[in-house]
């Protein structure tokens with residue numbers, strides 16, 4: 001009986017050795033943990049499913065939605081044939097500088113308004129409101145919108161605003177393989193380049209969701225936000241204005257969606273309020289004070305005294 005534990009140990013060892021020989025995994029490797037983000041971003045992640053459903057509904061209202069759906073289905077079929085461009089050198093990013101002159105956000109209060117998920121026809125109303133007060137902003141575009149409204153992509157860039165990459169189909173980047181993620185970013189950059197002659201130098205992951213793999217594979221600065229208007233959820237111009245003005249502080253990157261009609265209505269009011277409080281309205285790279293490092297995650301920009 002005293003030899004039984006020894007025998008048992010030997011039997012277990014033999015079994016383990018057999019499993020290794022049969023190619024069983026030697027150790028369990030956990031998936032990389034998602035980065036810990038600000039509370040507002042965590043709330044955002046919890047609503048990813050609502051948001052995805054909402055985007056599908058919103059996009060289906062556009063006349064080209066059926067064509068887009070068919071195109072996306074075909075793209076899925078061709079997914080295996082997407083070339084892996086991991087070996088090719090990254091495209092040289094081009095940054096748009098503020099045509100009204102450099103703004104030093106370390107010396108004066110700045111806010112960077114960011115508009116996601118467009119462009120759409122009423123993005124032009126946002127452009128008009130920004131032009132009225134000579135304000136600059138950043139637009140994180142999806143490829144599927146950029147190919148449908150290339151002339152608006154060009155109008156955004158020509159007006160001196162920053163254009164960022166928001167992926168092709170607004171899929172959570174952490175759900176994509178390395179090849180799929182590169183494809184989402186490359187195809188979007190190609191669509192923007194074809195429309196406006198520039199390649200985005202920064203990206204915003206849909207839903208603000210990212211992990212260490214996304215940071216590495218994207219090869220671009222990843223821009224999150226400080227003030228969340230939650231405009232897509234309440235769809236109220238008054239609430240959008242209220243949430244931005246209640247939440248904003250110098251150096252903030254503000255999340256808005258030009259996909260929302262109510263947001264286009266809110267922008268002139270938000271601009272009026274921010275200017276009255278002494279804010280300078282700049283692009284993301286201006287509020288950071290630099291173009292950003294590939295793979296780094298940015299939220300708060302510079303502000304006086306920071």
Ligand SMILES: [Zn+2]
Pocket residue numbers: 116117166170206207
């Ligand atoms: Zn988005």
